[in-house]
Amino acid sequence: MNLLNISTSPHFHEKIDVKIVMWSVVGTLFPALIAAYIFFGWYSIFLTALGVITAVATEALIQHFRKVPITISDGSAVITGLLLSFNLPPNAPWWLPVLGSVFAISIGKQVFGGLGYNPVNPALLGRAFLMASWPVQMTTGWASKLAKASVVTVSGLKNSLIAGSGNESLQNLITSATPLNLAQQIRGDIADGVGGEAYRTIFDNLSSLDYIKSLFWGNVGGCIGEVSAAALIIGAAYLVYKHYIEWRIPVSYIGTVIVFSWMLGGIDGLFSGPILFHVFSGGLILGAFFMATDMVTSPVTKNGRIYFGLGCGILTVVIRLWGGYPEGVSYSILIMNLAVPLLDKITPQKTFGYRKKN
């Protein structure tokens, strides 16, 4: 007799698979890549390409030796390579993304069994590795094609300040730093009673609307992929709309940063912090939408995701304001990644129809 296919229900499936999700993330990172080209030029694209190619090649090679199916076409290695490169200074040496990608894919992902099994975000682990091994290369080389972008917009005033004061250290500070770097140092100096009015004016200007606009569009110094909040938000909006990433983590993450930076980030006591400056500077937008939401390394339960974002937010602000680094996004996400199994355990879902937990 002619028998038909059988299987258990459901017999209907949304048009979705791992590939569609992963390549959508890759696609939505493209606006940021274009922004990188506009602000930093071809070299940053070259670095990114190196990172991606290395990541994919490493994954293929390791899977070959592990004698498991080679799954580079699923796009997950591409994402790791992209995100890693996005975290590098635009003028970094070419071997930085290469070594970072090798480390990210091998130690960050394949050692644990590949996609779905890695405990922390591989790209961030790669960045942490680079940061620990080559701190100088990782924290210099911000200069952008648009000539000293970091000064351009805080500019007119600053130039006069510098010219007038003849203060060389101030001059160096402004030309070499990313906005966050600048803010952290100024804040520290003011707290120590150094710098005086000049510093205060710079700080005020960092939180001025004009400067926030530059931050939003990306016309400042920063890592390859994280300078333009606008470009990142365009991509993220699509992912949230398609439910490929979910809203709880970014909302709770950014919300927490807003609250705590407002509360503690100012120079005039509590509740005077420059909120928008903290939201749009550094890697927060990239981190909150593309790295904290990494499916594999974020909680599964709904409340777990809220707490995850909360933890990331607190750690980010703490590192930014008092830490040894100007930026805390990547370390805060890495630390919270490790807390994910715990978060999943302590935030069980309340099943429909249960009044309270017995």
Added chain:
Amino acid sequence: MKAKTFKGGIHPHDCKHYSNKAAVEDFPAPEKVIIHLSQHIGAPALPIVKKNDVVKKGQKIAEAGGFVSIPMHSPISGKVIQIAKFPHPTGTIQQAIEIENDGKDEWFSKLKDEENYFNLSVDEMKNRIKNAGICGMGGAGFPTHVKLSPPENKPIDMIILNGVECEPYLTSDHRLMLERPEEIIAGLKLIMKIVSAKRGFIGIELNKKDAINLMKEKLKNEKNLNVVPLKLRYPQGAEKQLIYAATKRKVPAGGLPMDIGAVVQNVGTAFAIYESIRFQKPLINRITTVTGDIVKTPKNLRVPIGSSMSEMLDFCGGTNEEIGKLISGGPMMGFALPQIDTPISKTSSGIVFLSKKDVDTVHEQPCLRCGRCVDACPMNLVPTFLAETVRNGMYEEAKKMNINDCIECGSCSFVCPSHIQIVQWIKVGKLEVGKLAKKANEK
């Protein structure tokens, strides 16, 4: 239109355009029918005919096998060929009575028409429902007379008629609501009288605006009867989700709708209740949708129970291409059948034919922990963890994670990017958890 809904759930394409314009047609009485003894939840019916007995249309051929059971009647007049095992619309093989049509179409006893049926005593009404062999016609098939006999300490204050039909493809309830609204409303009133409920609702999703408007029109002079328009979302037709969407009441875990004063009945069941009380007509036919993109002319048919699916397909002109899958019920919770000559039962709201390209052949990939299943789960479970614990044989853990509260709606599997057969794992887990409980009882 202001519409209500529940939390969680998914938006599959409803695929109803194939058959929602097709008025119900009568499927001619077939050469033979196969009446299964177990078309419902509860004890199988017990045959009261034997080989070569002559039976007439509407004659009882099997009686209820207990309180939670229903009798079966012959939908045709003819001769009993055999009582043997036949393929069942849930994909198993079960005992059934095969009857050959003699073409005379003679009723066992002529249908009566009691004009003042509404003044019958409640006991008489329940009796008629019981004798007519009615079970829930939406899919699960719980004996209706049992559902309408709640214990005295569980007062019922409202009846919700389920006209949601959230399963993709199916349109039988939709057509019934459009073509027999008065009868459905009469059925609703009868149910309300039986359990002395004060209020009645008819829940209908927004993809059936014509049915919503028609029902509203018919109910405009009824104070205590209302249409509840519902947003398009699966699984809104699931009892607990429907009650929550319509009234915001939550059925407690492990409990029944009667615990919160509600009874839910499918619109098809309401129609059958009306017919059984007014005409004393046994449940011998139902409306079934024959549909799918490969069916030449998808139709809604009034079919004698026990008709063969293959003959029903022939009546709809057959298929354009090779059949990939035959689903009894809707594609989300229905059963894929290996054989096309399976008979339909009292709970067959539709049969769907999928083409070869619709058959999902993607292999399971590792869980990405994306949490889409968590967001989709209408019961607020963590489906991926349930699947994982069952896969690892950790049944105690699965039980603690409330595996038994899963309603197997399939939303989790539907949205899973890794194509993990979550529902299948959970079904396995429920069986194993059941075995554990049994073992514990024995000790």
